[in-house]
Amino acid sequence: MREVAAQFRNPVLLYSIGKDSSVMLHLALKAFYPSKPPFSLLHVDSTWKFQDMIAFRDRRAGELGLNLIVQVNEEGVRQGIGPFTHGSAVHTDIMKTQSLKQAIDRYGFDAALGGARRDEEKSRAKERIFSFRSPNHRWDPKNQRPELWNLYNGRVSQGESVRVFPLSNWTELDIWQYIDQENIPVVPLYFARPRPVVERDGALIMVDDERMPLRPGELPEMRWVRFRTLGCYPLTGAVESRAETVPEIIQEMRLARTSERQGRVIDHDAGSSMEIKKQEGYF
Amino acid sequence: MAGPTRDHSAGGQPDLPRHTRTNLLRFITCGSVDDGKSTLIGRLLYDCKLLFEDQLASLETDSRRFGTTGAGQLDLALLVDGLAAEREQGITIDVAYRFFATGRRRFIVADTPGHEQYTRNMVTGASTAQAAVLLVDARKGLLTQTRRHSHIVSLLGVRHVVLAVNKMDAIGWDRAVFERITAAYRAFARELGLEHVTCIPLSALTGDNVTSASPAMAWYDGPSLLQYLETVEIAFPARSSAFRMPVQWVNRPHQDFRGFAGTVASGCVQVGDPVAVLPGGRTTRIEQIVTMDGVLEVANAGDAVTLVLSDDLDVSRGDVIASADDRPEVCDQFLAHVVWMGEQPLLPGRPYLLRLGTASVGAQVTELKYAVNVSTQERVAAKCLARNEVGVCNLATDQPIALEPYRTNQAMGSFILIDRMSNATVGCGMIEFALRRASNVHRQKMTVNKAARAAASGQKPCVLWFTGLSGAGKSTIADLVEQELHRRGCRTMSLDGDNVRNGLNKDLGFTDVDRVENVRRVAEVARLMVEAGLIVLVSLISPFRSERLMARSLVEEDEFLEIFVDAPLAICEARDPKGLYRKTRAGLIPNFTGIGSPYEPPEHPDLVLASGTEEPERLTSHVIQALASRGIIP
Known part of the structure; x- marks a missing residue:
């Protein structure tokens, strides 16, 4: 993170409100102490996030006195884009991928820090820590800069940018152990509570607001659930769990038989879907 | 990047959380195309029961779609071959990082490709590895690739090497074959100075000796691959220095x-x-x-x-x-091994950016001593380094930096080279030693300096750098400009490409390497003449942006005008004042700029002269006006 602050003109921290973002924010506070992190937080708000996430975001930014930029694709909102009406692929493209590109262009960011990890998905395993993007935000997996030792090359020309992933070598377990060790606040949705959910296409979807249309025969029921990963509520499946504290989550993870992105609807679209989304500029 | 925690228990892995750093092994797997690397890593994950149910389910789907192991069989390699392009070609083309853990230790695996054209990817993976697993196919034995990979491993100072003799199932678990391969490898490793070598016979396909001992090879009493990886000693040399x-x-x-x-x-x-x-x-x-x-x-x-x-x-x-009591050296010249990764070859004399630690300075290779054939360790005479080639060279930086030999201190002895134009990382290096001559030659400060000389002559010294294709009219215009300046009483000097090649640069030809040196020498002479207070007119094709940038960097920002004499190739060829285009088209001149050799037009020239359409006299007056508007002449 210090490399980013030192090498770039106008960096930004992508703050998605999830556990990885919480760790990133914590690391930023530590890296620059006693200064404040010398960059803003950017949240790309698809307008379909869990209500708890938004409340948590605003509280944290306020407590820490950091500048928070909330980016919404207004054009998408005008067109009424949403996961129920347009499907997960269109929704993700318009409200997340396009929206992020708009923000980077509008504010002229030359580096965006993100919390992605190599253990999440196969195409992420080859992502560099400093990942170069062309002026139209494309990722070219065949033409990446070699990354040797801990020497990071952040030089870019006008219009080009770099996505930086300091947590590349962390695993999901590392994240939780670090959250435990450092006592880092995270969104309450990660902890098990009774929540109203419906079972749909094999995933447990939480009824977070009245925009969720129920299919015939679907009746929300209260179940003890938590989330391993957070995104847009209609696209994020919960897992049944009684883990109410960080140590209980760690214990549950050690016994887990499914990977964390399993609940994510977008990864399952087609075999290489994440790689294609990334080439187009998805984070 | 910021290290996440303060930590008193381990060093060398600042990009990981504390609890992970304490017992973590980073290793690299390397081998030839069909040696079964990806299958081996897939097997390690599978046998360690580290795959989640959804990953297994998607593996089954993928095996049906892309698998090469036959119907109903899981193709474990598909777990690791991440990118769509590789799945189609069936080979790994980049460095992929995998994470797994057992009860005893955590691991990060860098999976790198075997092809010779991906040497750079392997170097990348090896730069952060503490151990290397080298695969050989028991049916084929040691190959040129095995030697190349071993050489790279030794060059990057990876301490522990495992020779994994794979596909033992295909040769009936034959002990004699294994021992023959092992003996040959040990002799070779000794030559390279690899200290810790372990040889393991295994089969990634069947899993024998991967995570547990193989009943089929009872004659082998060493550790399985996983046992070895779990117990190999991890030293942190960085802590004691x-x-x-x-x-x-x-x-x-x-x-x-x-x-x-x-x-x-x-x-x-x-x-x-x-x-x-x-x-x-x-x-x-x-x-x-x-x-x-x-x-x-x-x-x-x-x-x-x-x-x-x-x-x-x-x-x-x-x-x-x-x-303060034990300092690194400070110098501006050193000898290093360089591994080249750029698409364009490394050219001695070309200016690059060098990053060592957090320092970033201008640097050039002053002497390419030899290239190393990574397969045979032979020294080969070389004028440039192509992608994936390794060489030993002297480098000079434009300001002194603190450094140490790579062997003594990896962090202070490793560097990358960056292309100034594309900003790409084009090479990396490991420092052997600082060159003494750097510290013994001091720049002499002269009392009468450039400013004093310029004041005496009543003019502002500068370089007018005319660049363009052969026959564009560089020399003609430079000559007219100099006449006009002379008439006005300015003190000038002209450096013309052809004339310089008859004297100072008589020894140089027209390869890219020699063109770079040609421009470097002319730029240095131009600099001396600016110091002497002169207005210097250089007319030189100078086809590459990098060298023109270098020439500019030798003088002050306002002392250099890049003048692009811009005439289309067709017009230059029609003029053909020296008959060179005719000869080139007849196949007599191989590296002619614009035909056999590229010309990179300036991106931001100070002045563009449309010499294809305008008369030389008119263009001359453009130059004179530009000089006047910049206050170079009254």
Whole structure:
């Protein structure tokens, strides 16, 4: 993170409100102490996030006195884009991928820090820590800069940018152990509570607001659930769990038989879907 | 990047959380295309029961779609071959990182490709590895690739090497074959100076000797691959060496606090320790070691901290704070192994950016001593290095930096080279030693300087650099400009490409390497003449942007005008004043600019002369006007 602050003109921290973002924010506070992190937080708000996430975001930014930029694709909102009406692929493209590109262009960011990890998905395993993007935000997996030792090359020309992933070598377990060790606040949705959910296409979807249309025969029921990963509520499946504290989550993870992105609807679209989304500029 | 925690238990892995750093092995797997690397890693994950149910389900789908192991069988290689392009070609084309853990240890695997054209990817993976697993196919034995990979492993100082003799199932678990391969490899490893070599017979396909002992090979009593990886000793050489911390960022929240943020690269430091700030060399003491979790007494290798010094010294990013009693060398010339990764070859004399620690300086290869054939270790005479080639060269930086031999201190002895035009990382290097001559030649300060000489002559010295294709009219226009300047009483000198090649550069030809040297020498002479107070007119094709940038960098920003004499190739060829285009088209001149050799037009020239359409006299007056408007002539 210090490399980013030192090498770039106008960096930004992508703050998605999830556990990885919480760790990133914590690391930023530590890296620059006693200064404040010398960059803003950017949240790309698809307008379909869990209500708890938004409340948590605003509280944290306020407590820490950091500048928070909330980016919404207004054009998408005008067109009424949403996961129920347009499907997960269109929704993700318009409200997340396009929206992020708009923000980077509008504010002229030359580096965006993100919390992605190599253990999440196969195409992420080859992502560099400093990942170069062309002026139209494309990722070219065949033409990446070699990354040797801990020497990071952040030089870019006008219009080009770099996505930086300091947590590349962390695993999901590392994240939780670090959250435990450092006592880092995270969104309450990660902890098990009774929540109203419906079972749909094999995933447990939480009824977070009245925009969720129920299919015939679907009746929300209260179940003890938590989330391993957070995104847009209609696209994020919960897992049944009684883990109410960080140590209980760690214990549950050690016994887990499914990977964390399993609940994510977008990864399952087609075999290489994440790689294609990334080439187009998805984070 | 920021290290996440302060940490007193281990060093060398600052990009990981503390609990992971303490018992983590990073290793690289390398082998030829069909040796079964990806299958082996897939097997390790599978047998360690590290695959989740959804991953297994998607593996079954993928095996049906892309699998090469036959119907109903899981193709374990598909777990690791991540990118769509590789799945189609059936080979790994980049470095992929995998994470797994057993009860005893955690692992990060760098999976790198075997092809010769991906040597650079392997170097990348090896740069952070503590151990290397080299695969050979038992049916084929040691191949040129095995030798190449071993050489790279030794070059990057990877301490532990496993020779995994794979596909033992295909040769009926034959002990004699294994021993023959092993003996040959040990002899070879000795030549390379690889200290810790372990040989294991296994089959990734069947799993024998991968995670547990193989009943089929009862004759083998060594560890399985996983047992070996779980127990091999991990040393942190960085911890025992002298204190070094490259400064990443100056931390200045308010007037009363000024600290220097960085990650301790080696050794440790205590409050009160005497330290030197390099390359400057001023000494002071450590006043405070600051972290968000409170101030510390001691900081160790791997810790990300902010140091406050007792004296108010001028310290900036790129400086190194080091133990005052045991300092690294400060110099501007050194000998190094360079591995080339750029699409364009490395050309001696071409200016690159060099990044070592957090320092970033201009650098060039002053002498390419030889290339190394990585397969045979032979030294080969070379004028340039192509992608994936390794060479030994002298480098010179444009300002002194603190450094150490790679063998002594990896963090202070490793560097990358960056292309100034594309910003791509084009090479990496490992320093052998600093060159003494650097420290013994000091620049003499002269009392009568450029300003004094210029004042005496009543003009502002500068370089007018005319670049363009052969036959564009560079010399013609330069000649007219010089006549006009002479008429006005300016003191001038003309350096013409053809004339220079009859004298100063008589020894140079027209290859890219020689063109770079040609421009370098002319640029240096032009610089001397600017120092002498002259207006220097250079007319030189100077086809490459990098060298023109270098020529510009030798003088002050306002002392250099890049003048692009821009005529289309067709017009130059029709003019053909020296008959060179005719000869080229007849196949007599191979490297002719614009035909057999590229011309990179200037991106931001100070002046463009449309010499295809306008008369030389008119163009001359454009140049004179430009000089007047910049105050170079009255």
